[in-house]
Amino acid sequence: MGTRVAVAGASGYAGGELLRLLAGHPDLEIAAVTGGASAGKPVTEVHPHLAGHPAFDGRTFGTTDADTLGDAEVVFMALPHGESAALAARLPDARIVDLSADFRLGDEAAWEKFYGTGYAGQWTYGLPELPGAREEIAAARTVAAPGCYATTSILALAPLLQAGLVDGDDIVVVAASGTSGAGRSPRPDLLASEVMGSMSAYKAGGTHRHTPEIEQALTEVLRGVAGGSSPPGSAAAGAPVTISFTPTLAPMPRGILATCTARLAAGSASDRLGDPDGTDDPDAALRAALASAYDASPFVHVLPAGRWPATGAVTGSNGAQLQAAADTHAGRAVVVSATDNLGKGAAGQAVQIANIMLGLPETTGLTTLGVAP
Numbered sequence: 001m002g003t004r005v006a007v008a009g010a011s012g013y014a015g016g017e018l019l020r021l022l023a024g025h026p027d028l029e030i031a032a033v034t035g036g037a038s039a040g041k042p043v044t045e046v047h048p049h050l051a052g053h054p055a056f057d058g059r060t061f062g063t064t065d066a067d068t069l070g071d072a073e074v075v076f077m078a079l080p081h082g083e084s085a086a087l088a089a090r091l092p093d094a095r096i097v098d099l100s101a102d103f104r105l106g107d108e109a110a111w112e113k114f115y116g117t118g119y120a121g122q123w124t125y126g127l128p129e130l131p132g133a134r135e136e137i138a139a140a141r142t143v144a145a146p147g148c149y150a151t152t153s154i155l156a157l158a159p160l161l162q163a164g165l166v167d168g169d170d171i172v173v174v175a176a177s178g179t180s181g182a183g184r185s186p187r188p189d190l191l192a193s194e195v196m197g198s199m200s201a202y203k204a205g206g207t208h209r210h211t212p213e214i215e216q217a218l219t220e221v222l223r224g225v226a227g228g229s230s231p232p233g234s235a236a237a238g239a240p241v242t243i244s245f246t247p248t249l250a251p252m253p254r255g256i257l258a259t260c261t262a263r264l265a266a267g268s269a270s271d272r273l274g275d276p277d278g279t280d281d282p283d284a285a286l287r288a289a290l291a292s293a294y295d296a297s298p299f300v301h302v303l304p305a306g307r308w309p310a311t312g313a314v315t316g317s318n319g320a321q322l323q324a325a326a327d328t329h330a331g332r333a334v335v336v337s338a339t340d341n342l343g344k345g346a347a348g349q350a351v352q353i354a355n356i357m358l359g360l361p362e363t364t365g366l367t368t369l370g371v372a373p
Contacts, residue, residue, distance in 0.1 A: 003358055004031040006072035008064050008079055008087060011035035013180045014099055015078040016047040017347035023053050025351065025365030027358070031072045035061030036079075066090035074358070076350055080183075081209075085120035088142065095357055096142045097350045098123065101209060103144040110212040125217065126353040127151060128362065129297050130158060131224055137356045145353060148256055148345025149175050149210040149247060150217065155300060155320050156260040156337035158221045159293035161241070165285055166262035166333050168222055168241035173214070175258035176250040178311070181341045195251050204246045211245045218243075255311030256345060258337045264326065286324035286333050294322075298363050299344060299352070309338035316340060316371035318348030340370075 005022060009015050010033045022030050033043060038061045044051040051057065062068040064087065069075050075091055077084045077098045084102040103123035105111045111119045124140035127133055127150075137143055146154070153173045160166045176199065179190050188194065203209075218241040250257075287302060294300040300320045303309065309321035317340060324335045339345050348366055355362045 002027045002029040003074060004029050004072050005074045005076065005354070006030075006032035006034070006069045007076045008034045008069055009036060009077060009083075009099075010043070011038035011041075011046050011061060012078055012184045014342055014346040016050070017342040018076055018078060018350060019043070019047065019050060019056070021347055021351050021365055023050070023055050027360055027364060028074075028354070030055050032068050033059060033061055034064040034068055036064055039063045069094070074354055076354070078347075078350075081115060082117040085118075088120075095354075097126065097145055097353050097357070098143070099145045099346055099350055101144075101147065101213070103142070104146065104213050105216060107212065107216070110216075114207075114209045114212055126349065127154060127217065128352060128356060129155060129294060129300055130217065131162065131221065134356055134362075137353055138359070140357065143353050143357065145346070145350045146217070147210045147213055148181055148339070148341035149173075149177065149208070149245070149258065150213045151345050151349065152256045152258040152320065152337045152339045152341075153210075153214050153243075153245075153260055154217045155294075155339075156258060156322060156324075156335040157218055157262065159289045160262065160286060160324075160333055160335065161218055161221050162225055162293065163285075163289040164225070164265055165289055167265050168218060168239060168262075170263040171218075171241065171243040171260065172262075173243055173245045173258055173260045174248065175245070175256055176248045177256045177341055178250060178252040178254040180254045181256070181345075182249075189249075195249065197251060199248055199250055201246055201248045206244065208245055208247050210247075211243060214243055214245065215241050252311065254340055254342050255315060256337075256339050256341045257309065257311050260335045260337065261327070261332045264331050264333055282326040282328050283324060286326055286335070290322050290324055290335070299366070299368055301368070309336050311338050311340070312370065312372060314338050314340045314343065314370045316343065317368050318343045318352060318366040319368035319370065320344050 043056045074095045084100045106122040108119040123142045123144040126143040290302045
């Protein structure tokens with residue numbers, strides 16, 4: 001018998017991926033599965049890819065309430081934004097991993113601006129690869145799992161800020177996501193006829209909800225640098241990070257590819273990236289910072305020089321792939337990051353968080369190997 005877990009909101013794409021991962025987890029036992037409007041429906045009718053597994057055959061979605069979920073030791077909440085807080089208040093004894101945004105932001109004004117509902121407070125932020133995050137997650141009973149765009153972008157940028165190689169006040173992120181990132185609810189702009197053979201931008205101009213989340217996490221990285229020994233010439237360590245974030249919709253079911261650029265910091269090692277004498281490899285400092293940050297992280301891989309991330313390589317996995325280069329003509333660092341928005345961007349990361357909370361190896365039940373083709 002493993003630790004009893006429940007999934008609230010399991011009828012969505014992230015919830016379905018959670019069920020798939022939990023079904024193969026050796027130390028977790030699925031105790032309850034709820035599905036909102038899908039309550040009463042067979043799990044395998046909504047998620048036919050789960051048919052044939054004893055945890056799901058003959059099981060129906062329950063109602064999302066404390067009575068259904070209260071027997072679980074860990075509850076994964078894969079609910080729409082604004083619904084997790086009320087449910088969490090009725091589950092005081094459970095460990096909770098929340099995949100919504102309800103507890104990600106520490107700034108109440110930012111929450112109200114981007115979400116427009118009542119502010120519920122902030123939980124431990126669940127990106128294990130950030131400095132000190134594993135220890136905080138292990139000590140927490142409630143953890144807010146990061147958003148998919150946020151995870152992909154933060155992984156790309158945090159090591160460069162921590163190493164003092166880039167400035168935090170001029171960061172640009174352009175990211176493409178698969179359609180599953182928009183959820184399962186039917187919308188005209190997500191119809192196959194609208195998406196196939198086309199790419200489109202949306203929520204441009206700093207209006208996407210992951211903007212304050214990315215800025216918050218990266219600002220905390222800089223504050224950590226300021227609290228310790230700042231690298232020589234590091235950019236205004238501790239000052240708020242500012243990003244320009246433009247998301248785009250790509251004609252694929254899942255995956256995120258984020259292209260992140262930041263101005264190379266003056267007075268730091270990055271000055272030598274453009275040395276006309278050629279005494280430095282212009283990409284070496286950037287790649288070294290990424291490699292140093294993630295050397296002990298099982299799910300984040302810095303690719304060999306000359307190879308660039310692709311969403312297909314991480315599909316179905318909890319992996320993230322990174323590559324960096326210095327654009328010395330423009331004076332900017334370029335980092336490209338790829339994740340599966342339902343894996344490391346949602347369900348896989350939630351399982352990774354739960355593993356850490358329960359004292360299990362964080363790789364348990366997860367893989368870095370993608371599915372190809």
